[in-house]
Amino acid sequence: MQGERLITVNGKHFHYSWLRDNCLCPECRDPNSFQKIYDISEAQSPPEPLSVVEEEDTLTITWKEQPIHQSIFPTSWLMAQVNELDTSEESLNKITLWNKAELEKEPILRHDFPNCDADMWVNQLFSLGFTILENIQSTQELESLVCSIGPVYETYYGRLIPVKPIKGTKAVDLAYASVYPLLPHTDFTYLNAGRVLQFLYCVEHNASGGESIVVDGYRVAKDFRQNYPEYFNVLAETPVHFKQFDLHSQYYLCNINPILKLNQKGEVSEIYFSHKNCKPNLKFDKIESFYEAYRAFFKYLKSSDYQYLYRLKAGDCLVIQNFRILHGRTAYDANHGTRHLEGIFLDWDYFKGRHHFKQFQHLY
Amino acid sequence: MQGERLITVNGKHFHYSWLRDNCLCPECRDPNSFQKIYDISEAQSPPEPLSVVEEEDTLTITWKEQPIHQSIFPTSWLMAQVNELDTSEESLNKITLWNKAELEKEPILRHDFPNCDADMWVNQLFSLGFTILENIQSTQELESLVCSIGPVYETYYGRLIPVKPIKGTKAVDLAYASVYPLLPHTDFTYLNAGRVLQFLYCVEHNASGGESIVVDGYRVAKDFRQNYPEYFNVLAETPVHFKQFDLHSQYYLCNINPILKLNQKGEVSEIYFSHKNCKPNLKFDKIESFYEAYRAFFKYLKSSDYQYLYRLKAGDCLVIQNFRILHGRTAYDANHGTRHLEGIFLDWDYFKGRHHFKQFQHLY
Incomplete structure (x- = not known):
């Protein structure tokens, strides 16, 4: 016609x-x-x-x-x-929202990296927003894996970021202070770097405590929206300052994003949440409603109903969509045992771009 | 009270x-x-x-x-x-919008890198959105400069990106095809990487043609808004797909942004424009008005009234805010002479973060 x-x-x-x-x-x-x-x-x-x-x-x-x-x-x-x-993340790839109870029903969450089918963990990453790879031999092997997908997203902490208590020097980030539990958060809220994939590799872990925590932010946001639609709108519509002042590296970093970022279709596509960096410099008339919504959402994130706890062992690597999954850990005693992780980041665009290449190359 | x-x-x-x-x-x-x-x-x-x-x-x-x-x-x-x-880019730092005629009245646009006062070129970068550094000895010296500010933003083209015709192999980007003029555009529209600072360093240039072009996107957008408010709104409100299919690297990269991204105050804060990558997969009822607005805006960008032309010579480095300044070049004949640039990128957040550290450190 x-x-x-x-x-x-x-x-x-x-x-x-x-x-x-x-x-x-x-x-x-x-x-x-x-x-x-x-x-x-x-x-x-x-x-x-x-x-x-x-x-x-x-x-x-x-x-x-x-x-x-x-x-x-x-x-x-x-x-x-x-x-x-209709190329939103959600429509092109199957996404399964989860809470703790639902996740524990799933049969496979861990993949024996040297022997598993790569499609398995890649699909799980698209579906659940995280996966766990086991038996990675070294940080070199991890870095090779990342580089086979795309360039490392380097931050001012370096290419590989050691996550362990820094003895004798002052910690530049609470993540290095073992005495505090690390509440669920997303990384680099103070940089224009929300859409990264995080690889958290365990080099050594024999401390008591220090369990890793992951939370499905999309699921929390969905439940929160249902129960508190007005609070949800406040968090979706209020741009918030996230700040990092680093005396050692001489940066005062600041990025502004709403805590819940919606896509064209009104669905949550990115979550920015890091209480330690959140400094909402809002107009006075927005503050009361913002803090009400913020406190309520924060309580959801801290609820054990949503938290999947996992104890990483040497050779394990937690892979996390930073824009969907919040992560944290319980407190631990760094004087009795060692917990040493190494983090490395990759722009999610490359991971997705490699995946979409396979889906769409027949059109070129 | x-x-x-x-x-x-x-x-x-x-x-x-x-x-x-x-x-x-x-x-x-x-x-x-x-x-x-x-x-x-x-x-x-x-x-x-x-x-x-x-x-x-x-x-x-x-x-x-x-x-x-x-x-x-x-x-x-x-x-x-x-x-x-009120920490928008515009309010914290003095910004001067420019067109070609106004720019040519400015006294200093080039800075003798080894001997100049760094504040001079840094302030110009904040004010005009670009600057030109002269007498940089080598790509090593350039890389040292970038690394002294923050980590290199590495792309899948590498840390340093050679910009020159690739003889004997197929060009993966029109930027390498000298026969075409390169129309004003911003880089990496197909990645989540709009807010980067671009360093375009000239290693050699003895070809005829191949002048570098810069355009103040903020100024163009302001004039466009005044003359075509409805078209302006279409470009600010329509999320557009920018795509890059790379057979060699096996990526199908896609990012979605409006061409004119507004900040909280309704001012243009980021411009995404790359005609060669723009593939507006829009709902049918949006297409007619989008293309009308797009064609009109594109004509503004191509107007010589806005284009500042500059011939880079060996040792020069053009530094560009990728989210404000569009860049391009005239066509040239690669069979008679050589034009060899090297590009390197830095996340703008680090540049701004170092600057703001100096402004705000007294508060910590």
């Missing part, structure tokens, strides 16, 4: 402006980089077809241009574009 | 919830990391003072708690918090 500004193929509408902009011919799209060359701003007016020919497998449009130009679109490619309209 | 939920100091309101949450004592805020320890979600009800004592330099609040707790706030610290309420 053809209308003035659109064509319908297999019941799906395609706009002429979009079709002209996305012409697949080698003059319009570079066949090596697949990047767009055609510059739609040079066209005198919105694109108009001279003729449109629909065949079984292709749509051929001849454009009213000087000189005339022809675009040929495989029908399969057009149909795939319709699906891509 | 005291009200039920607030206290007024020097005419500024402070809410008790906020004051209790931000108590500066060593039990509530770790004196080494300056991170918050006090957990406001544990309080039974919103904080209430037993007594409030205002002296010339301090505010002392005794809280109705078991056991009672006392917070002492220096008045200077409280006043600084009021200023920090």
Whole structure:
């Protein structure tokens, strides 16, 4: 079916402006980089077809241009574009929200890294937001794994970040102070780095206490939304300052995000929560309602109903979507035993980008 | 003045919830990391003072708690918090919007790196969004400069990214195809990496053509908003897909952002524009208005009124706020001469964080 500004193929509408902009011919799209060359701003007016020919497998449009130009679109490619309209994290990949009780019903949470099928842990990561890899031999092996996916996301703590009490020097982060429990939080709220994947590798752990905690922030947010819709809206609509003052490295870092960031569809897509860094410099009339909502949400996060506790042993690696899963640990006594983890980060875009390459490469 | 939920100091309101949450004592805020320890979600009800004592330099609040707790706030610290309420990029640092004619009136745009006052180029970067450093001896010297500020933002192209035609192999990006002019764009629109600082260092340039182009996106957006408020709103409200399919590295990268991202105050804070990567997979009813706005904005970006052209010579380094300044180059003939740049990136947060450290360290 053809209308003035659109064509319908297999019941799906395609706009002429979009079709002209996305012409697949080698003059319009570079066949090596697949990047767009055609510059739609040079066209005198919105694109108009001279003729449109629909065949079984292709749509051929001849454009009213000087000189005339022809675009040929495989029908399969057009149909795939319709699906891509809706490329939120949630729709492209199966997501299972969990609380503690539900998680403990799941059969497999740990993967023997040297021998397991990589699809297993990758799928679990997409589905649950975290996974546990076992029997990684060394930090070198861990770094090789990360580098095989994408470049390490290096922070000012370094490429590999030691997580252990620093004896004799002053801790620059509460994460290094074993005496405190580390409440569920996301990392790097004070940097523009929410969407990273965190690898927390256990080098040694013989201290008593110091269990690792993970919490499904998407699940908590969903329940919170249901029970406290007004508080939910406050946390979704109030941009909050997260700050880190580091005397040693001479940074005063600050990033501003709402605690619950929604995607286009109104679903929670990113969670920013780090009480130790949260410094809500809000206008006065916003403060009361913000703190009410904040206190209520914080109580949810601290509830044992949501917390999955796991004791990492040497060779284990907890892999966490930092924008969905909050993590923490119980307190421990650093004077009796050692708990030494090493953290390394990867931009989630690369992990997702490698995964999507496999899903979509047939279209190129 | 005291009200039920607030206290007024020097005419500024402070809410008790906020004051209790931000108590500066060593039990509530770790004196080494300056991170918050006090957990406001544990309080039974919103904080209430037993007594409030205002002296010339301090505010002392005794809280109705078991056991009672006392917070002492220096008045200077409280006043600084009021200023920090408003920590947008634009308000903390002087920003000067420019077009080509206005820029050419400015006296200094280039800085002799080995001998200049660093404050000069740093201030220019905050003010104009770009600067030019001259007489950098080598990529090693450039990398040392970047590393002295913060960790290199490494991409899948590497730490240092060669920008030159790749002979004999297929270019993975149009940036390497000298035959095309490179229209003004921002980098890494397809990654969650808009807020980076780009260093574009010239190793060699003796080709004819290949002038570097910079455009002040904030200025263009401001003029565009004035002349086409409806189009402006479309670009600010429509999330757009930016995609990069890389057959060699096996990534299908995608990030979604509006072309004009506004901050809390409704000002443009980030610009995402890369025509070669823009693939607006929009709902059908949004397409017509989007393309109209897009074409109009693209014409503004291509207008010579906004473009500052500069021919980089060996040793020059163009430093660009990627979220404000669009960059590009004119076409050139790679068969007659060489144009070899090297790019390196730094998260803007570190640059800003070092700067703000100097501004705010007296408060810690």
